[in-house]
Amino acid sequence: MSQALTKSITFDEFIEWYPENFEVRYELHDGVIVERAKPRGKHSRVTGFTINHLNIAIANLNKEDIWFIPRESIVKTSVGKSGYEPDIIVLDEQALIHEKRWESESIIEIADSVKLIVEVVSTNWRDDYSKKSADYEEMGIQEYWIIDYEALGGKRFIGAPKQPTISVYHLIDGEYIMTQFRNNDQIISPIFPTFNLTANQIFNAHL
Template identity: 35%
Template structure:
């Protein structure tokens, strides 16, 4: 796995400035005023691609009012009142929300239906930073796909095993968490008829 790389350390004050300064090739996030390149292994890419395909098939099969995308910027709030620019590995977005202003280069500012992060070496970002930001924004469902069991033992338990965590926003605006391993079928409020196990994902 490759740790995300700081591309630009100049002070970038607004999201619009980030979009102007961002390189054209690659995947980048705007974190604490810096442009961060998200560099992934082929295994990481394969896991994300498999999940994208499976969720997209489910949308088509049930004619759900969603789109599934991999290159979507989301503006997320911090406790300080400032914002950051995140790009989830997979975004599931209400189709009407997605089509409301398709000509813009800006990020989505309203909560999407589902965000998926495939864990890399900077696992703390997915388990803590993005968890807090996505919850604060109000994203209804958040998946953490830890296919290498790279998170801490406090999270994964002992022995550590590859796990898919599904967080769902409750009535108080706080995430409830479920953990899935092996041949357990994932339970997703967004995709209530989905038949998919962590083992299938991890062997993609």
């Protein structure tokens, strides 16, 4: 479960503080450090399975020389009061030349560097559905997926009765348009038209 460390700090203070060796992950939410457990078990399986198939989709688009999935990175929001470490992020190598802090600190500040961000939902579902979607939209991130394999999200986000859902947010005219996929729905991604999986294949991931 997420735990907030309540002293308000700046993004640069957060980066300076960030420990090199850690058993948990940390993010900065509106100036407050939030502790997040590292992915375990099925969360890790779903994440790894999705990464594998995103890499296949990248290859099928002939983008493997310029699009890649880093092991880790931190996305600094537009107002600079938050910094998120996505479960999955697809970056554009060609755009990274404009990222002044990428090589030394793995920090992303420019939306054009990002092709896709994916969050796999855990107990922090409110952050994924509300805060992060709003911040990524404001930044201009082209596409954002929320994979909610345990249907943890609130009914206002995934409907009632709740069921496992993948929400794909795509930026059009500066606003996210959201499409949801369940059961045997084929995932439709404007950025990754070659991503060839159903929702259930992701929910039942086997590496």
